[in-house]
Amino acid sequence: MNPVYLxxxxxxxxxxxxxxxxxxxxxxxxxxxxxxxVAGGWAWPxxxxxxxxPDWMARTRRIxxxxxxxxxxxxxxxxxxxxxxxxxxxxxxxxxxxIFDGSDPNFPEAVAGWLGWRGPVFAISTACxxxxxxxxxxxxxxxxxxxxxxxxxxxELRNRVTVGGFGGMQLLSATRSLPxxxxxxxxxxGEAVAALHLSSQPSRWRIAGGANVVDGQDPAGSVPxxxxxxxxxxxxxxxxxxxxxALIKPQAAGSLNGDAVEAxxxxxxxxxxPALVSLKAAIGHTLGxxxxxxxxxxxxxxxxxxWPRVDYVQDAALHAPLAEQAPxxxxxxxxxILGFGGGHTAVVxxxxxx
Amino acid sequence: MSQWHTVAHVxxxxxxxxxxxxxxxxxxxxxxxxxPWAELALYGARLCLDAAGEPTLPAxxxxxxxxxxxxxxxxxxxxxxxxxxxxxxxxxMQSQPSQMLAALSQHLAWQGDARFxxxxxxxxxxxxxxQDGHMTGSLLVGWVEEDRRTEWWRLVAQx
Numbered sequence: 001m002n003p004v005y006l007x008x009x010x011x012x013x014x015x016x017x018x019x020x021x022x023x024x025x026x027x028x029x030x031x032x033x034x035x036x037x038v039a040g041g042w043a044w045p046x047x048x049x050x051x052x053x054p055d056w057m058a059r060t061r062r063i064x065x066x067x068x069x070x071x072x073x074x075x076x077x078x079x080x081x082x083x084x085x086x087x088x089x090x091x092x093x094x095x096x097x098x099i100f101d102g103s104d105p106n107f108p109e110a111v112a113g114w115l116g117w118r119g120p121v122f123a124i125s126t127a128c129x130x131x132x133x134x135x136x137x138x139x140x141x142x143x144x145x146x147x148x149x150x151x152x153x154x155x156e157l158r159n160r161v162t163v164g165g166f167g168g169m170q171l172l173s174a175t176r177s178l179p180x181x182x183x184x185x186x187x188x189x190g191e192a193v194a195a196l197h198l199s200s201q202p203s204r205w206r207i208a209g210g211a212n213v214v215d216g217q218d219p220a221g222s223v224p225x226x227x228x229x230x231x232x233x234x235x236x237x238x239x240x241x242x243x244x245x246a247l248i249k250p251q252a253a254g255s256l257n258g259d260a261v262e263a264x265x266x267x268x269x270x271x272x273x274p275a276l277v278s279l280k281a282a283i284g285h286t287l288g289x290x291x292x293x294x295x296x297x298x299x300x301x302x303x304x305x306x307w308p309r310v311d312y313v314q315d316a317a318l319h320a321p322l323a324e325q326a327p328x329x330x331x332x333x334x335x336x337i338l339g340f341g342g343g344h345t346a347v348v349x350x351x352x353x354x
Numbered sequence: 355m356s357q358w359h360t361v362a363h364v365x366x367x368x369x370x371x372x373x374x375x376x377x378x379x380x381x382x383x384x385x386x387x388x389x390p391w392a393e394l395a396l397y398g399a400r401l402c403l404d405a406a407g408e409p410t411l412p413a414x415x416x417x418x419x420x421x422x423x424x425x426x427x428x429x430x431x432x433x434x435x436x437x438x439x440x441x442x443x444x445x446x447m448q449s450q451p452s453q454m455l456a457a458l459s460q461h462l463a464w465q466g467d468a469r470f471x472x473x474x475x476x477x478x479x480x481x482x483x484x485q486d487g488h489m490t491g492s493l494l495v496g497w498v499e500e501d502r503r504t505e506w507w508r509l510v511a512q513x
């Protein structure tokens with residue numbers, strides 16, 4: 001089995017057009033969400049990428065090209081697999097032109113064309129867990145020697161179906177994102193395009209393992225036994241014990257019940273809990289892009305020791321406090337995403353610089 | 355690379371007119387709150403497991419489903435609803451392919467690794483599934499096109 005490394009990464013989010021600007025913004029306390037209005041005058045807080053291009057497809061193309069270039073993947077052969085991870089794909093573009101026949105089946109190939117990518121293209125669509133599932137599929141191919149590189153491109157950009165859909169389900173906060181917060185009242189959605197360039201060539205971050213567990217008992221939420229199974233399987237796949245994990249980035253989406261279920265399940269596996277960090281108060285919940293976006297941001301935070309500010313009262317009843325600063329050392333880090341459709345997915349990273 | 359043995363393979367196209375009634379009869383109930391695309395996935399998966407002689411999906415089996423288009427009717431409905439107001443919750447959920455994974459988990463009495471991908475090439479999707487499945491050696495793979503086709507493979511790695 002070949003080891004698999006994170007060779008490069010890129011991110012455009014509400015924090016800025018690239019990771020360097022995101023670190024600056026985060027170091028200054030982060031950014032506030034704007035508002036996204038849908039039909040009927042409904043509006044919710046929303047973390048948008050600052051880019052005023054009105055044409056959805058032109059904007060998407062420019063951002064995707066810039067982020068993929070930031071990851072370094074475009075400097076290589078571009079012949080490995082491309083995994084697009086998204087919940088909404090080109091819905092925003094279809095809305096621009098009032099075309100409602102469903103996503104263009106050629107959209108993933110169009111994205112590949114923008115990047116000059118010549119390898120096979122897959123669009124992983126498992127809702128919020130899409131990005132981490134894409135990482136696990138890419139890792140599988142590299143480990144077995146079918147390819148020596150792959151690109152995971154998380155892409156979640158403005159569209160009213162997504163915001164209206166979550167709003168219609170009464171899952172959105174009217175105020176702000178408060179992961180594990182005492183006053184948490186729902187999700188705040190956001191835009192992101194993230195690129196993770198995976199390779200068999202050694203670099204600082206090794207993808208040590210991971211797990212994906214689907215349990216349909218609650219199609220819109222997380223299931224405690226599945227969170228526990230996800231953690232234990234990810235640890236086993238990584239050859240680690242719970243005490244080896246120095247930092248966890250949980251889903252922590254700010255939902256009343258979801259955060260409670262997750263915190264309780266984490267406490268069942270990890271006793272005591274390692275340091276915890278949430279990135280959703282910084283960039284929002286970026287759905288199908290979240291796995292890739294949060295891995296890119298998390299590794300950048302750990303390298304630069306810039307840390308998301310926790311400027312709200314945390315829920316003491318969860319017994320899962322978010323860390324106020326970066327851990328001094330974190331060799332093994334677990335990042336998880338829980339999502340619609342009963343998806344529970346985790347990836348374990350090893351920092352070889354520690 | 356694992357060598358795979360096909361325990362069962364079913365391909366249904368065109369769909370029989372009574373396929374939804376057959377599914378309800380086989381499950382003992384009509385599936386609730388899922389759209390026609392997810393129901394068609396369930397129909398094919400159930401047929402394939404029956405052909406394999408398996409009442410439920412065995413623990414440790416990995417589930418991989420692919421499609422060229424995914425749930426089209428729900429996507430059309432949700433886009434129109436969003437154009438004029440807030441989408442209806444059930445329609446929104448039915449437009450999400452991941453709800454099909456939840457339905458399969460529920461009705462096949464199974465918790466495990468399931469993944470859906472949009473792909474133009476069924477052969478590439480099958481290859482990716484087999485590469486994902488090398489650790490467990492047990493796969494249920496489906497290709498589902500709404501209103502048209504459901505094709506499934508029950509695969510186990512050769513010892």
